[in-house]
Amino acid sequence: MRKTAIQTKDPHIQALARIVGGEKSILYKKEDLIAYDCDGFTVHRHLPKAVVFPKNTEEVAAIVKYCHDHDLPFLARGAGTGLSGGAIPLNGEVVISLTRMKRLLHVDLENRRAVVEPGFVNLKLTNSIADRGYYYAPDPSSQYCCTIGGNVAENAGGAHCLKYGVTTNHILGLEVVLPNGEIIEIGENGIPDPPGYDLLGLLTGSEGTLGIVTKITVRILKNPEAKQTVLAYFDRVEDASQAVSDIISAGMVPAALEMMDQTAIEGVEAAAFPVGHPKDIEALLLIEVDGISAGISEQINEILHICKKRNVREVKVAQSEEERARWWANRKTGFSAMGAISPDYLVQDGVIPRNKLPEVLKNIRAISKKYGLRIANIFHAGDGNLHPLVLFDARKPGETERALAAGSECLQVCAAVGGSITGEHGVGIEKKEEMRFIFSDEEIVAQTDIRDVFNPKNLLNAGKLFPTPGRCVEMKQVASSIK
Amino acid sequence: MSLRESEIKSGPACTTVSLGNYRFSDPPDPSKWADCVHCGMCLESCPTYEQTGQEQHSPRGRVHLMKSVGEGKLEITEDLIDPIFTCLDCRACTTACPADVDVGGLIEQVRGQIRQAIPLTGWKALVSDFFLKGVFPYPSRLHLLGSLLKLYQKSGLQTFARKAKLLRMMPKHLAEMEAILPEVGVPVRKKYKHTNVIKAKGETKHTVALLTGCVMDVMFSDINEATIRVLTRNGNDVVIPQNQTCCGALHVHAGDRETGRRLAKQNIEAFRHVDRVIVNAAGCGCMLKEYPELFRDDPEWHEKAEQFAQKVEDISKYLHDTGYDKPKTELNMRITYHDACHLAHGQGIRQEPRALLTSIPGVEMVAMPNADRCCGSAGIYNLTHPEMAGAVLESKMEHVPQDVELISMGNPGCMLQMALGVMKYGRNQKVVHTVQILDWAYQKEEGKEVRI
Ligand SMILES: Cc1cc2nc3c(=O)[nH]c(=O)nc-3n(C[C@H](O)[C@H](O)[C@H](O)COP(=O)(O)OP(=O)(O)OC[C@H]3O[C@@H](n4cnc5c(N)ncnc54)[C@H](O)[C@@H]3O)c2cc1C
Numbered sequence A: 001m002r003k004t005a006i007q008t009k010d011p012h013i014q015a016l017a018r019i020v021g022g023e024k025s026i027l028y029k030k031e032d033l034i035a036y037d038c039d040g041f042t043v044h045r046h047l048p049k050a051v052v053f054p055k056n057t058e059e060v061a062a063i064v065k066y067c068h069d070h071d072l073p074f075l076a077r078g079a080g081t082g083l084s085g086g087a088i089p090l091n092g093e094v095v096i097s098l099t100r101m102k103r104l105l106h107v108d109l110e111n112r113r114a115v116v117e118p119g120f121v122n123l124k125l126t127n128s129i130a131d132r133g134y135y136y137a138p139d140p141s142s143q144y145c146c147t148i149g150g151n152v153a154e155n156a157g158g159a160h161c162l163k164y165g166v167t168t169n170h171i172l173g174l175e176v177v178l179p180n181g182e183i184i185e186i187g188e189n190g191i192p193d194p195p196g197y198d199l200l201g202l203l204t205g206s207e208g209t210l211g212i213v214t215k216i217t218v219r220i221l222k223n224p225e226a227k228q229t230v231l232a233y234f235d236r237v238e239d240a241s242q243a244v245s246d247i248i249s250a251g252m253v254p255a256a257l258e259m260m261d262q263t264a265i266e267g268v269e270a271a272a273f274p275v276g277h278p279k280d281i282e283a284l285l286l287i288e289v290d291g292i293s294a295g296i297s298e299q300i301n302e303i304l305h306i307c308k309k310r311n312v313r314e315v316k317v318a319q320s321e322e323e324r325a326r327w328w329a330n331r332k333t334g335f336s337a338m339g340a341i342s343p344d345y346l347v348q349d350g351v352i353p354r355n356k357l358p359e360v361l362k363n364i365r366a367i368s369k370k371y372g373l374r375i376a377n378i379f380h381a382g383d384g385n386l387h388p389l390v391l392f393d394a395r396k397p398g399e400t401e402r403a404l405a406a407g408s409e410c411l412q413v414c415a416a417v418g419g420s421i422t423g424e425h426g427v428g429i430e431k432k433e434e435m436r437f438i439f440s441d442e443e444i445v446a447q448t449d450i451r452d453v454f455n456p457k458n459l460l461n462a463g464k465l466f467p468t469p470g471r472c473v474e475m476k477q478v479a480s481s482i483k
Numbered sequence B: 001m002s003l004r005e006s007e008i009k010s011g012p013a014c015t016t017v018s019l020g021n022y023r024f025s026d027p028p029d030p031s032k033w034a035d036c037v038h039c040g041m042c043l044e045s046c047p048t049y050e051q052t053g054q055e056q057h058s059p060r061g062r063v064h065l066m067k068s069v070g071e072g073k074l075e076i077t078e079d080l081i082d083p084i085f086t087c088l089d090c091r092a093c094t095t096a097c098p099a100d101v102d103v104g105g106l107i108e109q110v111r112g113q114i115r116q117a118i119p120l121t122g123w124k125a126l127v128s129d130f131f132l133k134g135v136f137p138y139p140s141r142l143h144l145l146g147s148l149l150k151l152y153q154k155s156g157l158q159t160f161a162r163k164a165k166l167l168r169m170m171p172k173h174l175a176e177m178e179a180i181l182p183e184v185g186v187p188v189r190k191k192y193k194h195t196n197v198i199k200a201k202g203e204t205k206h207t208v209a210l211l212t213g214c215v216m217d218v219m220f221s222d223i224n225e226a227t228i229r230v231l232t233r234n235g236n237d238v239v240i241p242q243n244q245t246c247c248g249a250l251h252v253h254a255g256d257r258e259t260g261r262r263l264a265k266q267n268i269e270a271f272r273h274v275d276r277v278i279v280n281a282a283g284c285g286c287m288l289k290e291y292p293e294l295f296r297d298d299p300e301w302h303e304k305a306e307q308f309a310q311k312v313e314d315i316s317k318y319l320h321d322t323g324y325d326k327p328k329t330e331l332n333m334r335i336t337y338h339d340a341c342h343l344a345h346g347q348g349i350r351q352e353p354r355a356l357l358t359s360i361p362g363v364e365m366v367a368m369p370n371a372d373r374c375c376g377s378a379g380i381y382n383l384t385h386p387e388m389a390g391a392v393l394e395s396k397m398e399h400v401p402q403d404v405e406l407i408s409m410g411n412p413g414c415m416l417q418m419a420l421g422v423m424k425y426g427r428n429q430k431v432v433h434t435v436q437i438l439d440w441a442y443q444k445e446e447g448k449e450v451r452i
């Protein structure tokens, strides 16, 4: 084990080490920092100045205040599973890792809420209350590892958010350290919507640019009485997407409605959790309905009927919890599974009107051909949230750039059919330029103005979420500074 | 045929390939890190990340670090040692990783590079050389050590040392270890030195060879005895090749791949004439199955290692697959089962040992949450990283059910560590090897009085 003295003369590192209580709670050597040079988005990398591991809100506030007073850029990091580069220390930030603030503080079944520290892992919440018949609904596929703090920052969604809503629908209160070190509480006593502006809504999804979340009160739900899961294989993508539309138009709200295309199926079948999906189908649907027992089997029958009407090749209902779990593990590890068929991937995160899916997929196939890169598609079909996964090999010169361009074009396609450039993974570094596909310069300035209220020195997570100002924006800033 | 000494001593043809800043022969396999997409799905499976919350102590962080050296972005320095050697090599990340990244394999290869670039110095080198190179590979020396230990335990010296508080002079973790040392018996390799074949009871269905293990045979000869009884009871002739040696796992984990290869060659030769090699120590079994990894640059030995690896099987899986007599007498016990890392994550053996246990009438299995979480033993990790090993053990013990009599597992290293846990946290369970329970059941059936 290493000696316990700080082996650097850097006064900032020594001061930060004193705040967090010594050598074991700070990293500053290159060998230790490398692990923090990126998150789940690996295209841009930068070493942080240091990584600190506070144990409580007071330490977070003291670190933030120190950075604020000494003009050191800083940012928060949870598990680093973000897919848009939100936790990448582009400016050599001091990274404030919240992984040691990982306690479940309080469970209040009567009022159906729980209080957690930001580093508490998403799935652990459900695991801790499952035996009492409760669960936490937002279930990003990264839920095995990602933190609830990171979920709040990214307003994470998941397969089951079709029926239950994304993270923002489940947040009742936050404790936040503002960029000057001040600690505030929003939604006190679990009353989520006090009069005045909806600050909870503003902070949720702010991608770590407005403050550092140090405590979260979330809504927990009672387990549904019954649950059934259907797997359907389609020869044609058009039929699968038509089936999705039919299910929704029939007035059903499944808990989850997921689609994978042929390349995605190839990936998951080559990886660690294969199910045995046929490889020659164009698409599969994974559909789950839940609720009170009465009515579930009618819904299932109707879904089976719709699938058949849309020329399904094979459709089956999970016969056991074990089978259901296998189907979900296969789906939820879908992104990482691409590692089995490609050294690198880039996940895109567009939103499209459901009925445009066949058209969008056709365009994506054309993009794939144009750039000579394979693109797999995993789709939260129910809410139109499409994840094109651009497969590439960063070791091959020029391929990373091609992948980025292909990814950007996929988003353009989504925006062009009336959709959006992010459903749940956030903008981060990755899509900040693509913000222009959907916002005018004025609209972007309106948003950075809000950021400046919270984060006037722009030390917290700078260079994310919004594009580098365009010409007219710069003009405006010049004008306002003259005033 | 006897072993060709010269061949075994010489390594593979010296290779000059270097990979980024890995400059010695046998560099890590870059296709292993190429599979990693940096998703982080492995983080929560990792005991050292759980304890530290730090990503350089996580599988993803370690892969990234090892890759950075391979890509020439980072030199091999002293500061690399902490993240790479704090890994328990527990392989939990390999199970968790959707892209099947072999983090453990990479870690071992990189440790090989680090140990060549920065050799151990001082007392660490002395201790490591003494045990890893000077004792484990030599049965006679191990047996001598065993006899000394026995003398220590039986002569009253142990009682004296404990009473006289002499143990206080040792570092705390060593003193703790002393307290849980099992009572030393007669190593089976010594006992059956002049027995060619231990005959099956009744009709012979198979002939199998037993890997007795090095430390195992000295410290846990009773488990080897139980294994032999269970095998012969189920129609197996058992042979114990005398020129077998230590499996080399401890050497490979420590980065001494050269000694690992030497031992591997000796074992491959020693078991040349048998078609089944039965192992009752998960760590050793996993190592034997992975011998081919050691000979990536040596086609001839690679081929031999492949053939050898095919023959290796863990005792629980062997019994489960080839069939065994279900005990008929009731053994009224509540048992919980701990998945040894190198059985569950390393060899994918999870259900077989549980099935063996539940097939014994009267056994009530109590599930252990997170049963496949490392206990912190990890070979000699508990000696080299006592602080982390202790923290990992503490988390493990929180999950061991209170209301059981036995904690069963398939790896002697874990048994020592779990016994330490039982002692440290004031629990009262007995820690036993799965095969011992089956043996116990058979003996009871035969009307014998048994004490586990
Ligand atoms: C395989 C895989 C599958 C995924 N599937 C999904 C999915 O289905 N749905 C989905 O929505 N996302 C998904 N993601 C993306 C990612 O897991 C989510 O964005 C998640 O919410 C990030 O959490 P984290 O703890 O890893 O945060 P990090 O990556 O560490 O941080 C993300 C951002 O949040 C900020 N942040 C972190 N903690 C705090 C805090 N306490 N206070 C303020 N800001 C903070 C960071 O500064 C950063 O900007 C997936 C990722 C992977 C790798």
Ligand code: SF4
Binding pocket: A336, A339, B035, B036, B037, B038, B039, B040, B041, B042, B043, B059, B060, B063, B093, B096, B097, B098, B099, B100, B101, B103
């Ligand atoms: S080792 Fe596997 S699980 Fe971990 S980051 Fe790499 S690909 Fe993901």
Ligand code: SF4
Binding pocket: B045, B046, B047, B048, B049, B057, B058, B059, B062, B086, B087, B088, B089, B090, B091, B092, B093, B094, B103, B104
């Ligand atoms: S082998 Fe174990 S300790 Fe090492 S990185 Fe993997 S999970 Fe962590």
